[in-house]
Structures are given as C-alpha cells and as structure tokens.
Amino acid sequence: MKRCKTCNKYTGAPKPVTLGDKCDFSISTSNGRTTRHRVVTGKLYRTWAGGECDVLYRGKLYRADLITHPDDPSPISLALIGRCTCV
Numbered sequence: 001m002k003r004c005k006t007c008n009k010y011t012g013a014p015k016p017v018t019l020g021d022k023c024d025f026s027i028s029t030s031n032g033r034t035t036r037h038r039v040v041t042g043k044l045y046r047t048w049a050g051g052e053c054d055v056l057y058r059g060k061l062y063r064a065d066l067i068t069h070p071d072d073p074s075p076i077s078l079a080l081i082g083r084c085t086c087v
C-alpha cells in the first residue's frame with residue numbers, strides 16, 4: 001500500500017498474507033490500569049470465516065481481527081491514518 005497524494009491516507013490493495021507467512025497484528029497488554037496496544041510480527045496460523053485469524057507469536061496463538069503484511073502499514077497505523085476513499 002502507499003500514501004494517497006490527495007488525502008495522504010493509505011491507498012491500494014493490501015498485500016495478501018498466506019498461511020505460514022509472517023504478518024503484523026496488534027496485541028493489547030494491560031497492567032491493570034492502562035491497556036496498551038502494540039504491533040508484533042507473528043506467523044499466520046489459521047483464518048476464520050468473517051476475517052479473524054489465529055496468529056502464532058512466541059509459541060502462543062492469538063486471535064486477531066486485522067492482520068497486515070509486514071511490508072504494509074501496521075494495523076495500528078492503518079487504523080490511525082485510515083484508508084483513502086478518494087476517486
């Protein structure tokens with residue numbers, strides 16, 4: 001994906017991630033008071049109908065509703081900056 005020249009948001013099709021490929025996803029960690037989201041790179045383990053995925057990260061499976069190819073913007077940047085709706 002790249003940035004749109006008009007609105008500066010992300011445009012273009014996201015790179016596909018296939019099973020066993022590396023992918024970025026966000027996990028939330030909580031210390032009791034605050035919840036922080038961070039992006040980590042795991043391995044796509046399974047996909048579910050409806051778009052959710054199981055991602056293997058450090059020997060543990062995580063359920064992620066949004067994964068991106070490591071070459072693409074992270075799910076968090078994508079959520080913050082947004083997708084281009086020009087044209």
Ligand SMILES: [Zn+2]
Pocket residue numbers: 004005006007008009011084085086
């Ligand atoms: Zn745009």
